[in-house]
Amino acid sequence: MTVRTIQILFAIGWIAASPFVSAVSSEETITGLQVIEKVYNRPAGKDMQADLTMTLINSRGDQRVRKIKQFTKDFGEMEKKIMFFVSPADVRNTSFMNWSYDKEGKNDDQWIYLPALKKVKRISSDSKSDYFMGSDFTYDDLGDRHPAEDSHALLQEETVNGEDCYVVESIPKEEEYMYSRTVTWIIKDKWIGLKKAFYDEDEELLKILTVKNYEKIKGYWIILQTEMHNVQKDHRTKMELENVIIDSGIPDNKFTERMMRRGLK
C-alpha cells in the first residue's frame, strides 16, 4: 500500500490516475475486475501525512470525536503507516504502526504502544472484521483489499451527483467473509468510489459509504470527507482529513518503535 492506506481509511479511497485510464483498451469493453484492478494499482504519492477526525454519531445524534495524526510511506513492496492518537484524553499518546505488503497472502505486521504500560506490543492483524475504535469501519474496510479476493461484475453505468459512474458488484470468494457482497459506484474520469453499499451475510443492506468531499492535491485526487452509515443500527461515522501533505519526504525512521514511543514530539 502507499498513500492509499490513508485514503482507504475512508473505506474506499478510489483514486484514479490518468495513465491507467488510457491503458484500458476500450471503456465499452471494460470489466468489473479491470475497474477494481486499475483503482487498486493506481499511482499515488510516495508519502502522506494528515490529521484525521473521526466522529461517531448514534441514532439519537450523540457524538463522540476521535482525532489522529497519521503518516504513511511507500517502501516499494511494503507500505508503512504510523498513527498517533491525539484525543480523547484517555487514549492520548497511544500509537499504532502497521506494515502491509504487496505480496498476496502475507499478513500485515502491527504494533501498538500503550502509554499506560509503556510498552510496544505486537498484535495480531487477523481480526479484520473487528470495528476500528468503535466506528462503523472494520479494519478490513480500512485496509487495502486485493482485487483477487473478490469476483467482480460491472452491473451498469449510472450518473450520481452529476458524475458518470461505473457500478461494480464484488462478491467475496471466502465463504465466511463478513459481507455477502458490495456494490461500488466509481466515477469514470476520476476513478473515485463515490458510494459503496455493503450487504451482510443474509444479503440485507448493512452499510452505505458516501464520499462527501474530495480535492486534487499535488496531482492526486484525495478524498477529504466521507461518511459510513450503518442503516441497520442507524449509526454513522464521519471521517475528515485535514492538513494533508503529500510527498514531503517523511524520513524512513518515522516508522519505528523509537517514534511510537516518542509520539508527536
Next chain:
Amino acid sequence: MKNKHRAAIGLFLSVLWISSSLNAQSLNLSGYVRNGTGVLTQGDHAYSMLQNTLSLNLEHSRGNVAFKANPYLYHYSDRDLELGLREAYLDIYFDSIDLRIGKQQIIWGKADGVFITDIISPKDLREFLLLDFVEIRIGITALKADYYLGNHTVELVWIPAFTPTRMPEENSIWRATPDFPIQPAFDYSEKEIKETLENSEVFAKYSALTSMIDFEIMAGYAWDDDPTLHTAKTMDPNTHQLTSLLITPRHHRLSLLGGSVSVPAGGFVFRSEGAYYRDKYFQSSDPNLSDGVLKKNYLHVLLGTDYTLWEVKLSAQFIQQAILSYDEQIVQDEFENTMTFLASKDFLRETLRVEWFSYLGLNHRDALIRPRITYNLADGFEIRTGANIFVGSEGKFGQYDDNDMVVAKVKYSF
C-alpha cells in the same frame, strides 16, 4: 500534617499556575482525577481503599529537546496526603541517539503482569499487585541512552542510586508476616545501600522489531530490590531451645542475563521471556546455617500467547521460577509455577469493556481473580467496578484469602 497538606496543595497550585502561564508556549498539560473505593467482603466490611488521586503530566518540547514531569497526589481518609513525582526527566534527541536524564520508569520485556527482565524500575507493592501497572513501577533517577539503527536498538541504563521495593506498611492488610518460631528482633542498620558510584546499577539491552520476530537481549548488574532476611539465632546451651532471633534485612548484588521474543503466527502472537539470575539469596530452614540464607542461581521463564476468538481477546501465560542446584532446606519450592489468564471483550462500540484476569499459583493451588467492568460514560470519563478475589490458604495469593474485596473507581482524564 496541616503544613504538609498546605505544602502539597501549594505545590500543585504552583504547577497549575506555571502550566497556564506557559500554555502560550505550548506546554502540554494532561492527567486525570480519580476516586477509588474498595470494601472487604469479609469481617466487618472495612474499607480496603478510600483514595482520591490527582495525576498531572506536563510535557514540553522544543527542537531536539523535551521534558516531562508527572507529579501526583494521593489523598486518603486515614493516611497523610502523599505528594510524589512519578517521573521528571529531560530528553535530548540526536540523529541516531536519544538521551533521557532524570527520574523515569523503564519497562522491558514481553510479559504481561509478570516481572522477569522487567526489573529496572522497582515495584510499589503497598497495594500488592492491585494498582495500575504504571503506578506499581517506581520511577528511578537514571541516565538512559538509546542508539538506533533502523528498527534495531541498543539501550544502556545507568542508575546512580539504588531504590528498593516499596513494601506495605506495618498495619496494612497487604503486609505479609513471615512465619518465625519466636518473636524476632529486627536490625535495619544494613538495609540501606550507600549512594556511591560503586553501588550504582547498570543495564544493557539489544532489541529489534522485525516482520518475523521482535526480540530483546538484556543484561544487568543490579541490587536485589527485595531484601534478604539474614537470621541470627541464639540457643540456650542447656536446653538447646531457641531463645532469640535477630533478623537483619540486607540487599545483595545480583547479575542477570535475559531476553524475550514475540512472534506472530496466523491469528496468534506467541511470547516468551526468560532470565538467568546469578547469586540470588533464598531463605533456608537449615539449622546449621549461621544466617539462614543460601546463595543460588535462579531461572525465571515465561511462555505466553494472545489470540482473539469471537471478538474476545484471550491471553494465557505460563511462568516458572526454578532454583538451580537446589537444597532441600530452601523454604521456596525448587520449581514454582504460575499461570495467568486474561479474557476481555468490548461492547457498545468500545464504551463497555468486560474483563477477567487471573493469576493461578499451581504449587499452592491459590489464585487472584480480578473480574471487572469498565464503562466510558463520556470520552475520557470512565466508571469501573470489579472484584479482587483471593483463593487458597497459602502461597503468594492464598495468604491474602481474607482480603477479598469489591472495588469501584471513577476516573476523569483530561
